[in-house]
Amino acid sequence: MHPKVHAEAQGDKPAVIMAANDEHISYAQLDRRSNRAAQYFRSIGLNTGDTIAICMENHAHYFDIVWGAQRSGLVYVAVSNRLTAPEIAYILKDSGAQLLVSSAVMASQLAELERIAPGISQLVYGGENPGGAEQVLAAMPDGPIADERAGTDMLYSSGTTGRPKGVRLPLPENGDIAATNALIMLAQGVFGFNADSIYLSPAPLYHAAPLRWCMAVHKLGGTVIIMDKFDPERALQLIEKYQVNTSQWVPTHFVRMLKLPEETRVKYDVSSLKSAVHAAAPCPVPVKEAMIDWWGPVLMEYYAGTEGNGFTFISSPDWLEHKGSVGRALLGTIRICDDNGDEVPPRTEGAVYFEGGPQFTYHNDPEKTAKAANKHGWTSLGDVGWQDAEAFLYLTDRKSFMIISGGVNIYPQEIENLLVTHPKVADAAVIGAPDADLGEKVVAVIQPLDPETVGEELRGELDAFMRETLSGVKLPKQIDFRDELPRHATGKLYKRLLRDEYWGKADSSIV
Known part of the structure; x- marks a missing residue:
């Protein structure tokens, strides 16, 4: 299927609703606008x-461009x-882009960019420029090009562990722009997406999951x-207002x-939700338990990457029987390997x-x-984990985030997952910092829910809270506070930036 098919069958149906201003973009509009692109x-x-x-914010014309590129055989x-x-x-430069929208x-x-990347054309929405995107595209025919052919995305890693790298996939062998693919089959068969989805x-x-799942819904x-x-709170309001499912x-x-x-949480009706898909990082067990208690058994978790080399899935009922798991493989076969690349029990x-x-x-x-x-x-995204006897996967952390303190391997994720459950913690990051005796020491960097609570009393409270669950070797030797952590808008933490700061590295840019 393809938006053009729905434009013909149900042209007035909203394809996109911009929550900020309730702007509705119908399938007929999306089809014409993507044709012009x-x-x-x-x-x-x-x-x-x-x-x-x-490269732009969540803009009303974003899908005009991606669907225009998709039906033009572009990357x-x-x-x-x-x-x-x-x-x-x-x-x-790395991607070879000839045009920036x-x-x-x-x-x-x-x-x-005009100065440092002069060879790349720009098409810009907004402003008073008569050569802006709205005016230029409005002058284009709104019918399909003669040589429609399916294109594909090329998405870059978020740069949380180093310079971002693009994953370039070949153009689909079947050039049909309406051809199905593995993602559509997963959306339908696993997550229950269909023509009635209000997503x-x-x-x-600009992130892989939002872009790809939105296009799957289209x-x-x-x-x-x-x-x-x-x-x-706005998210809860939207679920109720639009009966999001x-x-x-x-x-x-x-x-x-x-x-x-x-009192804020309970005043919104979220009973319309049938599937709440989540990924990007393993969800702390107490957090997921609380969400299932609140929203019901509608949480559906998967583990995958922009690379597309594998995919796991777990439903709420299965998760309640295997708490902490990210599921079993639906694409590829999971292999847990030692440092020699050999499979372990x-x-x-x-x-x-x-x-x-x-x-x-x-x-x-x-x-x-x-x-x-x-x-x-076999290929890896760089994560560490283990499987139980039923082939459910449990992620420990990314290998690059591991702390080696006094010869002991410590994975920050376990500590972070505990800290975010404390009622006075809004966000937490755990890293290794240099230590003369241990090589590395465990440091917790905390974003408090209320900045007024910062101080020795809160440090003591958090230390006591962690001692109830963690062994002594995992306890942070240092607890610092920040107004905000360097977290990507997709939820991923730029932990490398914190590590570089504590290790005294001069270059802490995202890329």
Whole structure:
């Protein structure tokens, strides 16, 4: 299926609702606007296999561009609008983008990009420029181009552990723009998405999951509700207002909603929800328990990456029987391996690999591509975990985040998952910092719910709270406080930035 099919069958149905101003974009409008985008791409010489980049906020015209690129056989790169101009320039150059589509909100970055990336054309929404995107695209024909062919995305890692790398997938062998794919089958068969889906997307569209799931809903003929930015109470309001039945979240969204006052949480009707999909990071057990108690057994968790090399899934009923698991593999076969790349027995911790999943490459980085595979050809996203006897996967942490203190391996995720359940903690990060005796010491960096509570009393309270659960070796030797942690808008923590700061590294840029 494809939005053009739904435009013909139910043209007045909303394809997109912008939550900030209740703007409705029908399937007929989306079809015409994406056709104009495709016509524009051809008019400036972009052909099958060429690359464009999209760097703007959650904008009403975002889907015009991605669907226009999809039906033009282009590779479209979604870039975070939170990056600086040099960071954006790196991705533009690395991806080979010939056109950057953006908005006037990014005027300062765009002006600098004209200087440091002069060879890349810009198409900008908003502002008074007569050559702006609205005027240019309005002049294009609104019928399909003669040579429609399916394109694909090229998405970059969030740079939480180093310079972001693009995952470039080949164009679909079947050039049919309406052809189905594995993601559509998962959306339908696993998460229950269909033409009746009213899907709430609270995250930035430049990230893999929000962009791909929104496009899956469009292929199936549902309605996507886009938040300009996440706000916990506003999300609850939207669920009630639009009778949202499907949605996609990350654990930090759950934590922030659970921190709302009880009287705020209970006043909104969320009974319309049938599937609340979540991923990006393992959800702390107490947090997920609380969400299931609140929303019912509608939480559906998966583990996957932009690389697309594997996919696991777990429903709420299965999770309640296997608390802490991210599920069993639906795409690929999970292999837990030791440092030699050999498989280890159940309940033994090791590197998580997928066997038999789709192959991928990191664009312009053959070394990183090679490191992602072991001697068997199985591929990994860099996570550590274990499987139980029933093949349910449990993630421990990312290998790159492991702390080695006095020769003992400590995974920060366990400590972070505990700290965020404390009623006075809004967010938490745990890292290793240099220590003369131990090599590394465990440091907890806390974002308090109320800045007025910061001080020795709260440090003591948190220490006592952790001692009830953690062994002494895992207890942070230092607890620091921050107004805000460097967390990606998708929920991922830029832990590398904190590590670099504590280790005294000068370059702590995101890329």
